Amino acid sequence: MNTEKILSEKDSFELISRMIQSSKETLGDDGTHYMIWGWGVMIAALTQFILLRTGFEYDWLAWAVLMPLCGMIALIAGYRKEKKSRVKTFVESYLGYLWLAFIISMAIILTFMPTIGAAAVYPIIIVLYGIGTFVSGGALKFMPLKAGGIVCWILAVIAIRVDFEYQLLLIAAAVLIAYLIPGYLLKQKYHKQIASAL
Numbered sequence: 001m002n003t004e005k006i007l008s009e010k011d012s013f014e015l016i017s018r019m020i021q022s023s024k025e026t027l028g029d030d031g032t033h034y035m036i037w038g039w040g041v042m043i044a045a046l047t048q049f050i051l052l053r054t055g056f057e058y059d060w061l062a063w064a065v066l067m068p069l070c071g072m073i074a075l076i077a078g079y080r081k082e083k084k085s086r087v088k089t090f091v092e093s094y095l096g097y098l099w100l101a102f103i104i105s106m107a108i109i110l111t112f113m114p115t116i117g118a119a120a121v122y123p124i125i126i127v128l129y130g131i132g133t134f135v136s137g138g139a140l141k142f143m144p145l146k147a148g149g150i151v152c153w154i155l156a157v158i159a160i161r162v163d164f165e166y167q168l169l170l171i172a173a174a175v176l177i178a179y180l181i182p183g184y185l186l187k188q189k190y191h192k193q194i195a196s197a198l
Helices: 009-026 032-054 061-084 090-111 118-140 143-160 164-197
Strands: none
Touching: 032 061, 032 164, 090 118, 118 143, 118 164, 143 164
């Protein structure tokens, strides 16, 4: 006895609609995390630069406030995206490991910053930005991220040769070029993919 259910035209349409809906979140990176961290780092770096120039004793305070805030926002955004997404793609898993390695590396470097000195640490941080965005750009096949990574490496070389306070401007430039611009372009691309999938 044949127990296969033959789908009606209406059932087929509903099935396809559900498949499109569940795959929306796996079409690619929507740029949210790049925008969150891009804005946070840029504002913190520029604020510290201004505070240094005005002679404020606690110039590092912007980082202490903004980075935990960005971390919380990024965790909430990641949780919401994961909750909506039913399938985790290979690229998403791969990028998850990449950015976990980035966070661990950053934590190690920042832990030893008092020993190494901030002027030596900031160029290394810009190099890490370059690695993260260049590899992400390769995985996502997204040229603006790859280009942003290359620009970060160039800025890191420049940062080695300038005073600490000007390194802050280079960090701000690095995240503008490697995080914010590609982040907004990714968001635009993501919404176009969703629109074309409907």
